[in-house]
Amino acid sequence: MEQHSHPLKNRLYVIIFGTHTPAGRAFDIALLIAILLSLVVVVAQSVPEIQDSHGTALHFFELGFTALFTIEYLVRLYCSPQLTAYARSYYGIVDLLAILPTYIAPFVPGASYMVVIRMLRIMRIFRILRLVGYIQDSNILLRSLLMARRKVFIFFSTVGILVTIFGSLIYVIEGPEHGFTSIPKSIYWAIVTITTVGYGDIVPQTGLGKTIASLTMLLGYSILAVPTGIITAELNNEMKSHRQLVKCPNCSKAGHETEALFCKYCGSELAAPDQRVVPIDNKQDKHSD
């Protein structure tokens, strides 16, 4: 509303925050490419051989991307309708944290490590995905996880208790002389074992310890089935309930099967399957970015 009085601000807003105009899409894709390139620079700087041979060039790229992202941040601040809405949003904070390390690095030793925060910026990829028709599948996945969150929490509590008990048990049985020097380290072993990762850096040496380890493995092997079962069941539900969005034009009740021709509540004819409009939730699209 109030944006109409600032033509430039308004136009910048549509390009930077919007996704429905060609310019907005182009900006989002260009930004993602810039983020990925700046990540490549950060990753390349961490490799000693590359740093030795191309260190100066990488440092200039690094400064260039920081300048670019600083300008982007300032423009976002400028064209955001409410200044604080963006500055306090998730992406606003990540965007700020992504440029700060380069500025404070000369003063705070070790600050250059903080540049890994920039990794969080790649989450913007999900915004791009939303543009190219992946929104529906990504929503189904997200909703399944949300529906399952209680069951997953109970599951992780159980795993937490199990690794505490098995970790303590193996600590008492094997003891420090076989590498289980403390209960936290033994719990770490239990997690490595129950998740079937099995690094092999700490392994039981005694017969009793190996029996406990076998029990832990078999338990981990079978409870792995529980989160899978939970997610599958919720995903099934979510994919079924997706049809809830198909509404009858007469009584406006939803929940019709894809193959249904008539409303099962009032008998009116339904729209043909390929002409049914599945509404896209536009509310998510405002200041989330």
Place this chain on the structure above:
Amino acid sequence: MEQHSHPLKNRLYVIIFGTHTPAGRAFDIALLIAILLSLVVVVAQSVPEIQDSHGTALHFFELGFTALFTIEYLVRLYCSPQLTAYARSYYGIVDLLAILPTYIAPFVPGASYMVVIRMLRIMRIFRILRLVGYIQDSNILLRSLLMARRKVFIFFSTVGILVTIFGSLIYVIEGPEHGFTSIPKSIYWAIVTITTVGYGDIVPQTGLGKTIASLTMLLGYSILAVPTGIITAELNNEMKSHRQLVKCPNCSKAGHETEALFCKYCGSELAAPDQRVVPIDNKQDKHSD
């Protein structure tokens, strides 16, 4: 009933065993925090560095928590309607075992290790979870596991036979010179392999041994699918049959789909979906704690 004649005993009972009053909930949460803190003390005592620097303080905390849990145990004994009902219940035995090690440690060498039994007390977390609305999800998970117990038993028998056969086979093929010094150790290797843990402490060296190992891995990889399939199928059933709790007000038959408006047996109108009362099983709530 008989508790009415002992106002103090009755009031203590409601606080300590009950979960429906604010005082009862506050007690449960305070107890859980005390249990978690006492576990932190036990875990910290096992770390040599912490034990060296804060050993005395930790020992005092340890004594303090033992005193606290001893008082709690005695009060529970006092206010339990039937003294033996609590003392012989699962939590009654765990509570006693959790305080004993500290008392007998001066007399029995190595008894301090028994303090890990205290780990079992964290299972009380499930009681707290039940308070905050997780009861339904936790019941669905539990019932699925119960329904699947026969299939899981058959599955574990099969895994047991497979690891015995593959363990014996690799023992004959590789022999003691490659680390497979006995059949039990070879069975341990088979479990490590079939569960895809793969520590790497014992690995086959010969070509034939590697072939057998590959077979074991591929087998483990594919039978991992079986418990997942079992749990998923049962979970699906359990989540569906949950609707069995929705009853018709006229003929009181259950099993209506969430979207149903009329009883499918007698045609009476059902309550609106969000007003349907799903009864919570109160029987589980008596002396289980």
Place this chain on the structure above:
Amino acid sequence: MEQHSHPLKNRLYVIIFGTHTPAGRAFDIALLIAILLSLVVVVAQSVPEIQDSHGTALHFFELGFTALFTIEYLVRLYCSPQLTAYARSYYGIVDLLAILPTYIAPFVPGASYMVVIRMLRIMRIFRILRLVGYIQDSNILLRSLLMARRKVFIFFSTVGILVTIFGSLIYVIEGPEHGFTSIPKSIYWAIVTITTVGYGDIVPQTGLGKTIASLTMLLGYSILAVPTGIITAELNNEMKSHRQLVKCPNCSKAGHETEALFCKYCGSELAAPDQRVVPIDNKQDKHSD
């Protein structure tokens, strides 16, 4: 039929092969215990420490069990209606192979190792399971696996091709100097990696090798989902189709839901859910053992 003329042979047959009389069940359970004990002896003999201290006692037990199983084998041969039917059945061959090693051990060096064939005898546990009501669950599991066999075969062909391709690729990239001394060894590495076992005895050293390894892992991680999906889908079908066994008393059509009161084909009243007879397949019970 012809057994009626041999009262002793007939009675022995009912005890040894039958499962429906108390004597038959007792025999099966006693036999299973003897098999398990003889396995414990075999396993114990393989442990050097136990062999050193109790070697002679174990050898006598070994001879005793061999004598026992020899008598059992001869009696089975004697009372089997058709002599060759048993001798050529799966269990007939396993039973013979289980006693042979002890007899030929003095003449053929290394024959004592063949005693691990005795492990196959523990499969008789499935016969006992059938007695105690596990038949239905075990049939559902078995039928699911049978229904899925084609999909599982396609899946394993794909895995076979993938490990061949990735194994060859890593062999070319890493080469013998990093432990990948031949294509078969590299395929072994690919199997260890794709099944997420990850022993760590052979690992890629170069950057390109690590990239290929990462691809193999992520691929293995995601195609692990395929057999699980197959088994779950078949298990779901199998559990649903189980209701096919409920038949209408009027039109004798099957496939009614557990909650159905009337036949959905002819409208006749169905038997009450708990009085529905689910027929047990008796054909499996003849000479399979």
Place this chain on the structure above:
Amino acid sequence: MEQHSHPLKNRLYVIIFGTHTPAGRAFDIALLIAILLSLVVVVAQSVPEIQDSHGTALHFFELGFTALFTIEYLVRLYCSPQLTAYARSYYGIVDLLAILPTYIAPFVPGASYMVVIRMLRIMRIFRILRLVGYIQDSNILLRSLLMARRKVFIFFSTVGILVTIFGSLIYVIEGPEHGFTSIPKSIYWAIVTITTVGYGDIVPQTGLGKTIASLTMLLGYSILAVPTGIITAELNNEMKSHRQLVKCPNCSKAGHETEALFCKYCGSELAAPDQRVVPIDNKQDKHSD
């Protein structure tokens, strides 16, 4: 059409590309055996011991198979109706790449390694599988994967972001002195950990590093559930929608359950379940090979 004027070309086409005549099937099976044998030769050549003792014989076999496949390639080119259709198809390129290495090996050092491209030829096994009735199951699997491709892509993007973030984090925490010498190497560690492979060649040493590693493992353990859930749900859908192929003879609408006797749209009687013809998609069968 135009093939009728070239009787030999036409006959060769039916044998080499066709699968419906006995000669066509025999050719396909013979070709598969030749491909598998040539792979055995390639694999055997990579084993130093076999190469030392049978090197010359293997080299002759290698030349023989190359000659055979060259003739096959030329005949395919000759009898293909449009010359370029085969030469530019997937199998046309693979077939060419499979014979080239042997020809250029004398001139280009290291070209003999390219012989592993021949591995891609084993994919022809899927063509053989199609012959023996596996087409339907393989189509169901393939379609499920295709339906799930968007969800799988979102899943892999998430995994990609997670391993980047966790890899960078562990690089900052553990640093080069504990083996995490660069971010790419740390990302490799994160992939090894999140997929539960766990080689153990690089492991965290510090307490904080072990905590991050535990988080990575538990995360990997639980998100493993997501692709399984996706594939299972899609497979379920695909197996259900398979019935879409059953058509009503009157109104020719599809989607009837296996047990249905009458069309649910027009009430006409359906064909008996075992006489329903499920059409096989013949379009796939033209120049795909």
